[in-house]
Amino acid sequence: MHGMLAYCRPGFEGECAQELATEDARLLTGGFVRSKRDSGFVELILPDASAARQFAESVGWHGLTFARQLLRLRSRIDELPREDRLSVLMPAIRSNSHGYSDAWIESPDSDAARELAGLCRSLGNALVANLKRESLIDSSSPWRLHVCLIDAQTAFVAEAQTSRTSTWPGGIPRLRFPSAAPSRSTLKLEEALLMLLDSGERERWLKPGMTAVDLGAAPGGWTWQLVRRSMHVTAVDNGPMDQKLIDSGLLTHLREDGFRYRPPQPVDWLVCDMVEQPRKVAARMADWLAQGWCRHAIFNLKLPMKKRYDEVQICRSLIEDAASKAGKRIEWRARHLYHDREEITVFARAI
Structure with a gap:
């Protein structure tokens, strides 16, 4: 079997399929997508091993929005015997030409x-123990084995280079809600910082003493993530902010319209989780980035019920066009996070 396997949020298989089909058309790899509503995964079936290798080497999980994880398919196994599944899985695994640094057995998020x-x-x-006995576990290998169970008797055998895939099983970081945070929305920004920035970027770009603006901040779930990193935050919202954040001494609360506010001087960060039409939010983010009012931005785009993939492309073009007119270009990273629902989260900066 030649192709790719992508995990996604149940209900967003269509958007994930569009994304994979767009990349397939760009690369001319000659594939087609298969998906089932609410399954939590999408298959891209490719004609041969060469096409699969080209796609895997050209398209990484990091560059996709709706795929939580992207794996190279090796085989599909139906009718796994309940009493001894490994007896059927192991021959398929042995047929691959290399060892693995680790092996994950997982299932879609359905x-x-x-x-x-x-x-x-x-x-x-049991699988890891078997692989070790057969010397198929090699800590220096750049590959990780994935076995995806879609039901008790059906499995995909897949693999991925660890440097090009999510470091969390299923592509989902398991985060605990911090009891001190004023709202559960704080988990969105925490996940965004983990998924959209690497460790070096977090160290360089999230330093104590930096400045930030949170548009639509109340009651302060996103602000809390910045204050806990000792950043100075201007929270712009007509609603009330959490008193503990106010008492921190790191918060300035302005009861103003987030779509009209302009900082008196550039800030390090803009974050925004306003419930508004995505193009309206994108237009405001375009102003901030093109005018140089912020150095980095993380914002949510609430998506419509239909043509969600198309809406993302429209919003991206709107921001990129505004930056181009200002003589800049946009670095864009977008992800449909585990803690997102009908929305995506975007990191952007003008360079």
């Missing part, structure tokens, strides 16, 4: 597949 969590754990332990 209601049906989540019931397989216990089976994934027990089978994963």
